[in-house]
Amino acid sequence: MKPLIIRGRGLVGGRAAGPAMVSRRAISGWSGLDEKTGLVIEKGHPFEGRSIKDKVLVLSGGKGSNGWSVHFHAAKVRGIGPAALVLPKLDSRLAVTVAVLGLPAITDLESDPFEAIDVDAHVVVDADQGFVEIHRM
Amino acid sequence: MELTIEENKMLDGEYGPLVSHALRKTIDYGLLVEAERLCDVTMAHLFCGAHPYLEAYPATNFDEAHSEMSFVGPKDLVFDRLSPHCRCQSDVFPLPANDWEAMTGDLDKARLNDLYLGRFAAMGVRLVGTCVPYLAGFIPMPGEHYVSSESHAVLLMNSLWGACGHSDGIESGFWAAVCGKTPLWGLHDPAQRKGTRLYAVEARLGTTHDWDLFGHAAGLKIPPHEIPVFVKFPRPDIHGLKSAMASMATTSGVELSHFLGLGPEAPTLEAVLRPGASKEITVISAGDLEDSRAYLSCGRRVPVDYVSVGCPHLTIHQLGEVADFLGGRKVSANTVTHVWTAAPFKETADRSGITKSIESSGARLLTNTCPLVSGILPQGARSLAFDSGKQAHYMKSETDCLISYGSTMDCLKTALSGVWEGATG
Numbered sequence: 001m002k003p004l005i006i007r008g009r010g011l012v013g014g015r016a017a018g019p020a021m022v023s024r025r026a027i028s029g030w031s032g033l034d035e036k037t038g039l040v041i042e043k044g045h046p047f048e049g050r051s052i053k054d055k056v057l058v059l060s061g062g063k064g065s066n067g068w069s070v071h072f073h074a075a076k077v078r079g080i081g082p083a084a085l086v087l088p089k090l091d092s093r094l095a096v097t098v099a100v101l102g103l104p105a106i107t108d109l110e111s112d113p114f115e116a117i118d119v120d121a122h123v124v125v126d127a128d129q130g131f132v133e134i135h136r137m
Numbered sequence: 138m139e140l141t142i143e144e145n146k147m148l149d150g151e152y153g154p155l156v157s158h159a160l161r162k163t164i165d166y167g168l169l170v171e172a173e174r175l176c177d178v179t180m181a182h183l184f185c186g187a188h189p190y191l192e193a194y195p196a197t198n199f200d201e202a203h204s205e206m207s208f209v210g211p212k213d214l215v216f217d218r219l220s221p222h223c224r225c226q227s228d229v230f231p232l233p234a235n236d237w238e239a240m241t242g243d244l245d246k247a248r249l250n251d252l253y254l255g256r257f258a259a260m261g262v263r264l265v266g267t268c269v270p271y272l273a274g275f276i277p278m279p280g281e282h283y284v285s286s287e288s289h290a291v292l293l294m295n296s297l298w299g300a301c302g303h304s305d306g307i308e309s310g311f312w313a314a315v316c317g318k319t320p321l322w323g324l325h326d327p328a329q330r331k332g333t334r335l336y337a338v339e340a341r342l343g344t345t346h347d348w349d350l351f352g353h354a355a356g357l358k359i360p361p362h363e364i365p366v367f368v369k370f371p372r373p374d375i376h377g378l379k380s381a382m383a384s385m386a387t388t389s390g391v392e393l394s395h396f397l398g399l400g401p402e403a404p405t406l407e408a409v410l411r412p413g414a415s416k417e418i419t420v421i422s423a424g425d426l427e428d429s430r431a432y433l434s435c436g437r438r439v440p441v442d443y444v445s446v447g448c449p450h451l452t453i454h455q456l457g458e459v460a461d462f463l464g465g466r467k468v469s470a471n472t473v474t475h476v477w478t479a480a481p482f483k484e485t486a487d488r489s490g491i492t493k494s495i496e497s498s499g500a501r502l503l504t505n506t507c508p509l510v511s512g513i514l515p516q517g518a519r520s521l522a523f524d525s526g527k528q529a530h531y532m533k534s535e536t537d538c539l540i541s542y543g544s545t546m547d548c549l550k551t552a553l554s555g556v557w558e559g560a561t562g
Binding site: 060 | 162165166169170184190192193194205206209285286287288291303304305306307308309310323324356360361362386387388389390392509530531532533534535
């Protein structure tokens with residue numbers, strides 16, 4: 001099947017790819033991500049028990065403690081951070097996380113990635129050219 | 138981005154590499170959110186101490202650890218100054234300042250924390266060490282731009298009197314404190330502070346605990362990016378709002394909530410609601426509060442090893458209520474009981490006879506942190522009780538301990554008997 005392309009605004013340059021973790025539900029940083037294992041620990045979240053390592057995270061927003069970015073940052077420093085970020089709309093927690101992680105990230109997408117990207121679909125984020133390429137199964 | 142002459146001087150290194158780097162990171166952040174300018178930050182509430190997240194970087198050297206974990210900069214960055222235009226005080230520490238041994242026997246950890254706090258003190262950070270900075274002199278005026286690492290403090294100060302801050306993290310707080318700037322966007326821009334969605338409370342909120350439950354339940358109904366307007370709600374006091382904001386900022390990402398007729402930006406519905414926003418009202422019902430209670434508390438008369446009250450940190454009035462309730466009775470020998478507050482209130486409690494009264498029961502009055510931030514529980518504790526939706530909610534993810542949750546008095550009754558005395562079922 002031909003990959004689907006969604007255009008958007010590249011935030012931090014670069015190109016990265018990986019399996020997608022997709023949820024419309026905002027996620028906690030504090031008590032949401034175990035930065036020592038890379039596993040999401042937030043009770044009841046669709047990502048619970050899954051590792052963010054080398055994943056393309058498709059997130060609607062942050063919630064909980066203001067210490068959101070430090071947990072994703074600590075995971076990255078430990079070598080178990082995500083590959084790229086797809087963020088249709090930025091909030092303050094997400095924006096600072098993008099500035100801290102310096103990973104390929106994209107926002108202001110021309111269509112809804114939560115509709116278009118299936119969980120575990122292979123996704124390429126090209127933040128230099130400003131598009132997300134979705135390989136559908 | 139349009140920079141002032143002074144900002145260009147900072148960027149060019151006239152004030153040294155740390156200031157230049159902090160401003161560069163602030164500009165990077167601003168470009169992401171398409172800010173056209175920066176604004177002056179005059180107050181910063183900072184996450185100081187040897188906190189566990191810093192352990193990701195394998196260095197116990199203050200400057201090296203902060204170069205990576207706070208500034209994402211070169212290894213040789215020396216973190217030794219803050220903006221002279223920004224008044225700084227510290228958020229909670231990773232250990233109790235008055236008795237670290239009450240939480241851990243790890244002397245190395247305590248020494249490292251003291252070393253880190255000493256560096257912050259030398260820079261001029263006032264080591265208040267509380268999550269309720271607004272009760273300890275950190276009071277940004279309406280329209281004043283500040284940074285804070287405490288989510289509920291941001292929500293409360295923005296909502297109750299129109300201060301301008303974001304929940305934008307620990308690193309960006311340090312950047313702002315060093316360069317005195319943050320991007321002019323979002324809640325720093327008066328035009329972007331209007332409410333986007335209406336809510337009504339259809340539940341009795343008679344006690345601080347009711348407000349705590351309300352915050353948890355309401356947060357679950359606030360989607361990302363929304364600015365709620367509560368059009369119907371009982372009149373709160375500061376204790377109720379303190380708890381409501383803490384639990385609301387746990388289950389949502391909300392940074393500003395308007396309460397119609399209460400905050401300065403919400404005199405009328407017309408003034409507070411964003412033009413074109415839906416007038417549909419989402420109800421927070423008594424049933425929603427019950428659902429939150431059922432989620433947060435195991436609801437059984439189980440033996441409890443550890444009782445922790447004081448999230449957010451208790452005020453001096455709440456400490457007096459704790460002392461009055463305990464009335465010199467002894468807590469159970471099977472239960473460790475901690476009461477949390479900020480050091481300035483502890484000092485007052487000492488002088489008022491409150492500390493002596495609480496501690497004569499066998500409970501400990503501790504300062505400057507909490508089980509969640511320290512990440513430390515008493516050894517062997519497997520069944521925990523909290524008077525805070527924030528602690529209970531996060532602890533459900535952090536641990537596999539049994540969690541009970543109720544009012545402060547429910548928790549204190551539990552401390553006396555050693556068995557959960559709050560709501561069951």
